[in-house]
């Protein structure tokens with residue numbers, strides 16, 4: 001789920017976020033897109049100026065790569081209950097074993113503003129307040145970007161249905177969760193969402209897109 005309201009802020013990008021940070025530093029209009037990432041939790045914030053916005057939000061090639069190719073990227077987040085239950089390694093290994101490439105990862109204690117922004121499309125839902133409270137309970141989330149062919153659709157399959165009651169055994173939610181309100185993980189549900197969510201939680205410079213895992217060509221090859 002992603003926040004449409006953040007789009008104009010993304011386009012206003014004028015600063016780079018260099019340390020995973022955490023303090024609410026001002027109104028959205030003054031922050032630029034990575035300000036939301038910088039608002040993540042409440043620690044020290046380090047910014048550095050850079051020449052021009054580099055985040056690509058429209059067209060087939062965005063910060064989420066190109067859909068259907070080995071450059072496709074998804075935003076995946078282990079929520080506070082997943083971190084607290086100490087199953088982070090298990091979750092990461094499922095994406096690794098599938099063959100996907102870890103492009104970025106950091107722990108973040110989300111601010112109210114960041115959590116609200118991420119879930120803004122659910123703002124009218126009765127559970128929205130509880131959802132934001134849960135995401136901002138002080139326990140870190142693990143924010144990640146995974147890359148590889150079909151990672152958005154396959155990521156959703158690995159994660160399983162939103163309601164653990166409907167999540168297949170073998171999926172992350174199907175193996176670890178009982179309640180929809182504590183379903184331990186998020187994964188982007190479309191290229192558009194991935195573009196906006198990666199842009200919300202990460203600066204483009206934080207993405208390590210140039211390296212390749214050792215078996216990458218073997219895993220991504222079609223023939």
Ligand SMILES: Nc1ncnc2c1ncn2[C@@H]1O[C@H](COP(=O)(O)OP(=O)(O)OP(=O)(O)O)[C@@H](O)[C@H]1O
Pocket residue numbers: 001122127131161162180181182183185186187188189
């Ligand atoms: N009925 C509900 N009661 C409580 N929480 C809910 C309920 N429905 C959804 N949620 C919470 O809101 C999150 C976002 O809901 P959404 O409908 O976007 O599902 P999703 O895309 O599978 O989840 P996510 O965006 O976290 O990956 C869910 O993952 C869950 O944590």
